[in-house]
Amino acid sequence: MQLVEQRKNKYCISKKIKMKLSNIMKIIIKYKFFHILAIPGIIYFILFHYVPILGLVIAFKDYSGLGGIQGIIDAPWVGLEHFKNLFTSPSFWKLLRNTLLISTYRLIWGFPAPIIFALMLNEVRNRRFKKIAQTISYMPHFLSWVIVSGLAIMLLSPSSGPLVPLFNALGVKPINFLGDKSYFRSVLVVSSIWKDLGWGTIIYLAAITGIPQEQYEVATIEGATRFQKIRYVTLPSIKFVITIMFILRVGKIINENFEQIFNMYSPVVYEVSDVFETYIYRRGILQADFSFTTAVGLFKSVVSLILVVISNKIVKLLGEEGIW
Amino acid sequence: MVKNITVKNKKRKKIEIFDIINTFFILLICIITIYPILYVFGRSIMSDVERALRPFAIFPKKIDLSAYKYILGKGSLIYNGYAITLFRTIVGTALSLIVEAMFAYVISKKKYPLRNALTIMIAFTMWFQGGLIPTFLLVRSLHLMNSIWVYIFPTLMSAWNILIMRNFFAQIPEGLEESAKIDGANEAVVFFKIVLPLSKPVLATIGLFHAVTHWNEWFSALIYVNDNTKWPVQVILRQILATAMQSEIMEDNVVATPPPAVSVQMATVVIVTVPILLVYPFIQKYFTKGMLVGSIKG
Numbered sequence: 001m002q003l004v005e006q007r008k009n010k011y012c013i014s015k016k017i018k019m020k021l022s023n024i025m026k027i028i029i030k031y032k033f034f035h036i037l038a039i040p041g042i043i044y045f046i047l048f049h050y051v052p053i054l055g056l057v058i059a060f061k062d063y064s065g066l067g068g069i070q071g072i073i074d075a076p077w078v079g080l081e082h083f084k085n086l087f088t089s090p091s092f093w094k095l096l097r098n099t100l101l102i103s104t105y106r107l108i109w110g111f112p113a114p115i116i117f118a119l120m121l122n123e124v125r126n127r128r129f130k131k132i133a134q135t136i137s138y139m140p141h142f143l144s145w146v147i148v149s150g151l152a153i154m155l156l157s158p159s160s161g162p163l164v165p166l167f168n169a170l171g172v173k174p175i176n177f178l179g180d181k182s183y184f185r186s187v188l189v190v191s192s193i194w195k196d197l198g199w200g201t202i203i204y205l206a207a208i209t210g211i212p213q214e215q216y217e218v219a220t221i222e223g224a225t226r227f228q229k230i231r232y233v234t235l236p237s238i239k240f241v242i243t244i245m246f247i248l249r250v251g252k253i254i255n256e257n258f259e260q261i262f263n264m265y266s267p268v269v270y271e272v273s274d275v276f277e278t279y280i281y282r283r284g285i286l287q288a289d290f291s292f293t294t295a296v297g298l299f300k301s302v303v304s305l306i307l308v309v310i311s312n313k314i315v316k317l318l319g320e321e322g323i324w
Numbered sequence: 325m326v327k328n329i330t331v332k333n334k335k336r337k338k339i340e341i342f343d344i345i346n347t348f349f350i351l352l353i354c355i356i357t358i359y360p361i362l363y364v365f366g367r368s369i370m371s372d373v374e375r376a377l378r379p380f381a382i383f384p385k386k387i388d389l390s391a392y393k394y395i396l397g398k399g400s401l402i403y404n405g406y407a408i409t410l411f412r413t414i415v416g417t418a419l420s421l422i423v424e425a426m427f428a429y430v431i432s433k434k435k436y437p438l439r440n441a442l443t444i445m446i447a448f449t450m451w452f453q454g455g456l457i458p459t460f461l462l463v464r465s466l467h468l469m470n471s472i473w474v475y476i477f478p479t480l481m482s483a484w485n486i487l488i489m490r491n492f493f494a495q496i497p498e499g500l501e502e503s504a505k506i507d508g509a510n511e512a513v514v515f516f517k518i519v520l521p522l523s524k525p526v527l528a529t530i531g532l533f534h535a536v537t538h539w540n541e542w543f544s545a546l547i548y549v550n551d552n553t554k555w556p557v558q559v560i561l562r563q564i565l566a567t568a569m570q571s572e573i574m575e576d577n578v579v580a581t582p583p584p585a586v587s588v589q590m591a592t593v594v595i596v597t598v599p600i601l602l603v604y605p606f607i608q609k610y611f612t613k614g615m616l617v618g619s620i621k622g
Contacts, residue, residue, distance in 0.1 A: 027437055033511040034430045039428030044481050052454025052462055068465045113447070115352065123346050136354045138608055139361075142600050143614050144540035146562045149592045151360040153569050160586050161568065162363065165379045178569065199558055206616045226342050263562070265537060266569060277456065284457045299456030305452050 043146040059083075059295040065288045075291075082295035091279065099275045102261070105189045111249055113193050114200025115242060120199060121229055122208050137198025145195075149263035152191050153178065184269040192260060207241040208234055228292055247315055251308035276300045353551035361597070368392075368590035374614075375586070376507055395595065402595060405557035409539060412475040412556065417534040421527060428489030428579050429515055446483040463548055473495045475556070476546045477542070485530045488614065492526040493519060531615030534609045539600060 005008040028035065032116055086092050117137070124130040140148065155161055158174040165173040177183045213233065219229050258277040265273040276296060284293030362382045369373055371388040375382070395402060430436060431443045454462075459478065468474040500522075501514050509517070520527070541559035548554060552563075568589050 031436055033515075034433065034436050035438075036514070038430040038438070040423040041446070041481060041486070042442070044423065045449060045483075048459070048462070048478050048480070049453065052458035053452070055454050055458030055461060058458070058461075072461075084621040107450040120346055123342070124350065125343070126508075129347070129350075133354055134349050135605060136606060137357050137602070139604060142536060142540075142604050143597060144542065145539075146542050146558045146565070147597055150561065150565045150589065151364060153565060153588060154586070154593075155360050156573055157586075158377070160379075162380045182584075194360075197353070198357070202612050202615055226603055262543075280456050285460060290457050290461065294455065294457045297457055298440075299457055301452055305420055306357060308451060318358060 009062055047255055056294060056298050058291050059298045061291060063291045065290050078291075082292045083099045083299065085292065086295055086299065091274075094107035094271070095274060095276050095279055098273060099254055099257070100187055102188055102257055102273070103273065104256070105185060107249055107253065110193050110196070110200075111187050111246065113197050115204055115238075117197055117205045118201035118208065119234060121205060121228075122234065123226065134201075136199065137201070139198070140195045141199035143195070146196055147257040148191060149260070151232060151265060152187065156187065179266065179268045181272045183264070184272055188257070188260060188264065188273070191264070192257075203241060203245065204238055207238040245316055247308070247311045250311045251304065254304045255309060354507050361601075364590045364597075368587060368594045371585075372587065390589035391585070392595075395588055395591055398549050399558050400593075401552060401555070402557065404553050405560045406554055408472060408475075409556040411472065411560070412541075413535050413538040413552065416476040416480075417537045419476060420480055420482075420485075420534045421531050423518075424486050425489055425520065425523070425527065427481065429493050429519060431486070432490045432493035432574075446481075446486055450483045451512060460547060469548050470551050470554065471549075472554055474503075475538070475544055479542065485533060489523070489526055489530060492523055496522055525610075525613065529610045532610050533614060535612075536600070536607075542548050561592050564592050571585045 043092065055072070057086075058072055060077060060079060061072070062078045062081075063075040064073055065071075067074065077168045121130055123135060124133070155217050156163070156177040158164065158179075163173050175183060200293040215233050215237075219233050219274060224232065255277065258273055261273050261275055262278055262281070265278065277300075280293045280296050284296075329552050359382075366382040367483060368391055369387045369389060370384040371390075372382070374384060374386065374388075427442075427446075431446075433439060453459075462467065463474060463478055468477065495518065496519060500518060504514050504518055540558060542556065542562055545555050545559040546562070552560075556565075568586075
């Protein structure tokens, strides 16, 4: 009697498993076209994004740089030693200070600039003029930082630049903007605004286009001036977009300047411009100090992640819809 | 009545002043944007003498092409650099576009069971990455060093672009697909013959994103490629500018190799910049659209 029951049970279980398996098979077969389409992407993201994340283990090891993957596995564990070294080294505070200062200056000057420019463009009535202004101002976005730094080197050259006669007329020695610690950060801020002022307006202009025309008509009937319309109709309507853009910027506060700084800086101004990535490049790639610089990179990535999460939380608390 | 008219006049006058000031500042911004480019273009075809005599001038009185003759002369790396740049731009863009569209289509399908898992898998990479050194070590162990494929594979797909495409695909009405299926089309036919042709705008946009990124990219060559015959033009320009900047900044001029003349630097900038300026007006609208699709719906 028992035996029969057991057998029955066994039969049931195996039937269930079979059913499940056949369901899985059915799903695999039913969606086989989709699986095939997804395969290259799955391989790419695992290989080039998740394997490097696994590679972060060398931040807790002493990897000499030799022996490839086996070398990484064999390397001795050192725990948090690299992080200790990082936080106690004077370069760390220099890097942090430079990163935060440069990003903050860029945020203060560079964040409002495209908003103001978008409001200005929006007030232009001649559509052709607006279009030409947009085309011209978007253009630098398409130039690489290599080219932009080339332009900066030539325009700011203390020997052949267009500013030299001005300095001569004033009877002072031409300022070497790219080679002077007290001017270098300003050059970074100004050149980044030059490059992305126009491009940054796109998102705001689009948001402005979405504002119902009736709101402006009502404001006109009530006798609002153009400044008042900007202040009470346009700005509140794009507040949401401004908030989102602000979060994105703050999330990037620790890692947004690399390409620019790397193409413009030189040993003379390392003191005021060296940031985490430029340091990682010099010490990691050029001097092959892989474990320590991976620790620096990991620290930076974690801080950046935390910043994005926190800023998003804040926005949600403010009652706006976050990015997630 | 009279009072009324003066009020009206006042109002009109105020608006005009606003417009004048606004137009003035916009013009100023446009001039500031364009001046550095015109400056370098104009002065790259000036003679050394004229450049010294007229420090602000943009338009040369006499055209002197000697700098161009020098950099485009025999044995110049520029031609090679352009070949590499064109290769990575065309092949890299095409490959990226294909695999991204495929992946995006998969995660745009609500019925696909792995949809959420795959979306999370790629979205995570937008927030957290292994960083420079682990990626460098990976590329090294894949034997991609000094290979032109290093320009293409490590940055083949971007989560951001895939999400933009996914949003576009998701907007295509399902009815289209269903009616095609009733007519006997299978999934592959639906994707290649119906979805992709309908998605030309987003494909053009993402394709141009990739193309411009490839055209402008220089860092991977700098860290992965030592062989200067495999360098794209951006890196060749960077090298010329780097020696120039070194000599400009080091007051005592202890540079090993003498810097190229200013005219040569300028001409190189022009040669690298011209192609992008030529195509820019035609591709601008795709970029504007693409950026909006991505950032509003993202």
